[in-house]
Amino acid sequence: MHISENVVSDILVARINGELDMNSAGKFRDFVTSKMDELELNHLILNLREMKFIDSTGLGAILGRYRNLEKDNGKILLVGLNPVVKRVFSISGLLKIMKEYPSEKEAIKAVKKAKIGGQK
Amino acid sequence: MHISENVVSDILVARINGELDMNSAGKFRDFVTSKMDELELNHLILNLREMKFIDSTGLGAILGRYRNLEKDNGKILLVGLNPVVKRVFSISGLLKIMKEYPSEKEAIKAVKKAKIGGQK
Amino acid sequence: MNNWAKMELISKSKNVGLARISVVTFAAELNFNLSELEEIKVAVSEAVTNCVIHAYPFNEGKIMIEMKEIDQALFIKIEDTGVGIEDIDAVLEPSYSTREGHMGLGLAFIDSFMDDFTLLSEAGEGTTIEMYKKPERIKKRQQDNSNG
Amino acid sequence: MNNWAKMELISKSKNVGLARISVVTFAAELNFNLSELEEIKVAVSEAVTNCVIHAYPFNEGKIMIEMKEIDQALFIKIEDTGVGIEDIDAVLEPSYSTREGHMGLGLAFIDSFMDDFTLLSEAGEGTTIEMYKKPERIKKRQQDNSNG
Numbered sequence A, B: 001m002h003i004s005e006n007v008v009s010d011i012l013v014a015r016i017n018g019e020l021d022m023n024s025a026g027k028f029r030d031f032v033t034s035k036m037d038e039l040e041l042n043h044l045i046l047n048l049r050e051m052k053f054i055d056s057t058g059l060g061a062i063l064g065r066y067r068n069l070e071k072d073n074g075k076i077l078l079v080g081l082n083p084v085v086k087r088v089f090s091i092s093g094l095l096k097i098m099k100e101y102p103s104e105k106e107a108i109k110a111v112k113k114a115k116i117g118g119q120k
Numbered sequence C, D: 001m002n003n004w005a006k007m008e009l010i011s012k013s014k015n016v017g018l019a020r021i022s023v024v025t026f027a028a029e030l031n032f033n034l035s036e037l038e039e040i041k042v043a044v045s046e047a048v049t050n051c052v053i054h055a056y057p058f059n060e061g062k063i064m065i066e067m068k069e070i071d072q073a074l075f076i077k078i079e080d081t082g083v084g085i086e087d088i089d090a091v092l093e094p095s096y097s098t099r100e101g102h103m104g105l106g107l108a109f110i111d112s113f114m115d116d117f118t119l120l121s122e123a124g125e126g127t128t129i130e131m132y133k134k135p136e137r138i139k140k141r142q143q144d145n146s147n148g
């Protein structure tokens, strides 16, 4: 697995490339945590268009980040779920707490709008 | 393995997609033989750009077609060899009897030119 | 002879991918469509990850994987000789996990993505999971035949 | 523990691809570059194809594949219990084949693409081929270390 990233105001946009399973979950957690801590970012947009595989351990790693950000009212927003990925997110219940957006741009807009609305 | 094809005058242009090994060599042989017999074609251009793998059994299948066409002065011309494929062709000696061309177009031109030169 | 293959791996996390790819390559020769193959990948990943995390928590052990074609369907058996399971009924509950930070979703995914599965275990002896899936195309064909 | 895996297959032509993909997925965790991985695929394909064609010419038999990481290099053993080889020196000659229409290039490719290989056989007992390859990156690193 490889992650490429982009920072927009207080948002980390992370694009996951390859497989997110028990072999790469630790790398995912370390990358996201250190990037967001270092730059004091609040929200995480995950672009999963190039993600080739995810299982419950990968979902667990994403849920872990969610719990972490939640404490400071940070959000995780999802982009680019293919049908199978969408199904595992849905079965796991994660789609109830993280919303999907049609593009990174739309997701960024949603974060900014929520802020103006005063919800940080 | 999957083959897509194209006929230009008396030439079969075959694009091989996937793996050419002992599991697909028979399909390759049957496809090329029946197409060329049916349409009475003399020359074969093999576009290998989308070929993901070849081993000595795959090379043997190509050599078999060469021997077959040679009887009637037919030629095999190669297009789109990646470095590893080029190396196995070279080690096997097949590059001594089949020439490589930079594009299907160039290969077609070469066949037509040879014909005007009277070599059929 | 119907196709069949066996594999033996060490419970390293990098081998979860190897198990997944080997089984899905085997399965690709049956009549599954792409999303069924993805489902098989998830199921194998969950079962093998469980061996790595739960069966051998303190040291590395062996994982045995058997794949078989039975009546055009796929049968997979994944076996470890690790710690085993105390209470099978409990672990089959969705969201139940004996490990903190784990979602307890592995067996639920296997249940969703395969036609059938069986979990066999004895504490201290190890665990065996058997899974079965028939391609939708074959099911349809067999149904059409029996209807007409 | 160094990584290690074992596989058992039936000598069907569709399993040649399964063997290739499994070994190359195992090898991808070592430090090989992409063209070295392609070379390993060819070598495995040749050895397994030989089992299917030569070792078991009349019926299906078992093929055993072992892969091991040894000092950051890859060791592969491919074994059959088929007809075996009468004259090992003869078959090691490039372009030598006991089957019409075959190029006799399989062992020559294994020789070109792997650092080392050994062919062991007894007529009527079966054949074992062992192959070894160290990633160029590791060779270079080990050389740099010993030079400086």
Ligand SMILES: Nc1ncnc2c1ncn2[C@@H]1O[C@H](COP(=O)(O)OP(=O)(O)O)[C@@H](O)[C@H]1O
Residues within 6 Å of the ligand: A056, C046, C050, C051, C054, C055, C080, C082, C083, C084, C085, C091, C092, C096, C097, C098, C099, C102, C103, C104, C105, C106, C107, C108, C127
């Ligand atoms: N191979 C195994 N060996 C020992 N225990 C297992 C094994 N597989 C599953 N379990 C037990 O079943 C529980 C539920 O498994 P699962 O649904 O995959 O969720 P998770 O792996 O997230 O805990 C695990 O927490 C573990 O206690």
Ligand SMILES: Nc1ncnc2c1ncn2[C@@H]1O[C@H](COP(=O)(O)OP(=O)(O)O)[C@@H](O)[C@H]1O
Residues within 6 Å of the ligand: B056, D046, D050, D051, D054, D055, D080, D082, D083, D084, D085, D091, D092, D096, D097, D098, D099, D102, D103, D104, D105, D106, D107, D108, D127
């Ligand atoms: N596993 C095997 N069992 C029996 N004979 C074998 C085996 N592998 C190789 N051989 C013998 O070695 C010869 C040379 O093999 P190879 O170089 O791969 O060329 P080819 O497969 O084209 O004949 C074969 O023709 C066969 O007689």
